Amino acid sequence: MTNQTKTQQFKNLLLSDQLEFICEAHNGLSAKIVEEAGFKGIWGSGLTISAQFGVRDNNEASWTQVLDNLEFMSDATQIPILLDGDTGYGNFNNMQRLIRKLEQRHIAAVCIEDKLFPKTNSFLKGDAQPMADMDEFCGKIKAGKDAQTDDDFCIIARVEAFICGWGLAEALRRAEAYHQAGADGILIHSALAIPDEILAFKREWGNRSPVVIVPTKYYSTPTEIFRQSGFSMVIWANHLLRSAVTTMQKTAQTLMENQHLLAIEDRIAPVSEVFRLQGAAELQEAEKRYLPQNAENMAAIVLAASRGDELGELTEDKPKTMVPIQGMPILSHIVDAYNAVGVKNITVVRGYKKEAVTLPNLTYADNDDFASTGELDSLLKALRTKKGTFQDTIISYGDVLFNQYIPQTLFHAPEDFVISVDSQWEGRTSYSRLGGFAECTTPNSRKAFHSKVYLTKLGHDVTEGSIHGVWMGFLKVSSKACEQLQEILEHLLADPANRKAGMSELFQELLRRNHSIRVLYTVGHWLDINSLEDVVQAGEF
Incomplete structure (x- = not known):
């Protein structure tokens, strides 16, 4: 187990001289699974956290509900969490309160995107979504940096210029402004099925600050391309939840059709594995009981x-x-x-x-x-x-x-x-x-x-x-x-x-x-x- 704090762990990942990977989790159990798989960090996805609540990714889950969920994720793991903080849940004042509450829960970093509150998921008619005023967003970043008490806490600025159809020049202009405002890294996002936009951005951006990507749409791109291009971090953004949805749908349908457990019991995790992932101290008593x-x-x-x-x-x-x-x-x-x-x-x-x-x-x-x-x-x-x-x-x-x-x-x-x-x-x-x-x-x-x-x-x-x-x-x-x-x-x-x-x-x-x-x-x-x-x-x- 490392002696580094979670914020130190994340900053080291962000500044690493090699490509690093973090994986989505949406609750304490999935966070534990990510950690046990060997990942060095967790992406607290806004999409999947809202989905596991059964609501849309439009800030329908309140920021305090997200915080409560994050607390379980943080308690269950020893690796850092980067929260998908949407737009910061309001203005600069909300941003400062968010940072203080994240630090209290040992969350290592937050990513905020330059769109309007309440946000809309980037893959839902992204080119029709308005962007935040650049100067106002820079103020939000500055307020967040002023509010943090841990020097290693990181704020990642997510640039949505490509998503909203503004092109490379606007993406670079905004990224530079956010960098000057104190952002510790830039997340450049794209909805294309090919990596052309993010590669063009990285060529122009160079090494001014770490660049994070989310290749959900351009998933067929060989990872070696990202490594050769000098990206700092790749986020596997929603795949645990999506795989869980497929399995749960199949299991529910089988149960509905067969009306017994025999067809599924040997294909799913035993109850004892759930106990183990929970870290239950009473595991031996539970085994005697069940x-x-x-x-x-x-x-x-x-x-x-x-x-x-x-x-x-x-x-x-x-x-x-x-x-x-x-x-x-x-x-x-x-x-x-x-x-x-x-x-x-x-x-x-x-x-x-x-x-x-x-x-x-x-x-x-x-x-x-x-x-x-x-x-x-x-x-x-x-x-x-x-x-x-x-x-x-x-x-x-x-x-x-x-x-x-x-x-x-x-x-x-x-x-x-x-x-x-x-x-x-x-x-x-x-x-x-x-x-x-x-x-x-x-x-x-x-x-x-x-x-x-x-x-x-x-x-x-x-x-x-x-x-x-x-x-x-x-x-x-x-x-x-x-x-x-x-x-x-x-x-x-x-x-x-x-x-x-x-x-x-x-x-x-x-x-x-x-x-x-x-x-x-x-x-x-x-x-x-x-x-x-x-x-x-x-x-x-």
């Missing part, structure tokens, strides 16, 4: 010992779980999904080409007999690594991708044994390899949503009329039931006939012992990678 459980009480076991022969050459030198999807192994996507809901304690059972499975921060249990054993043998090996210290644990497969709400809902269910069942099973017979079809106490319906549903049968022999869905490959076992589960597995595997037993045999044994298995229905939002076509589809998951 996440399913304390992360210390959650674990996962991923069964990933098999090769995945169905993928052919893709698994010659690595198991299926390490096949890349969008540049990352399948296992990485699974781990990320668990991490997103607070599960850090993840045990992966390796087997085929186990030396290829080396992702960090995981616990590994090796099933060297993977070729002659089944899923239950792998699961028992994973449970034995816990050495009797059990947590609520989700057991899943190393080739099944899923949305993070699936483990969230499983952990929320208090029962000892809980599974996820996809009720949209028609046409998905290939998924039955995970353990078969499920017959439940109630089919998926509004009634099922308001009552608890339990498994009555799971396997490949469920008659079509009794199928209520397909098991998705997820089993949650409570911490107190994990020890029971281990004992059941040891009992089953003591019989050589069960050496290759899979999860469906486990469910049958649980039901035989009268253990209740809670069913949580869902529709989609998971993908069993069981073919080359699935690998392609996974890229769009």
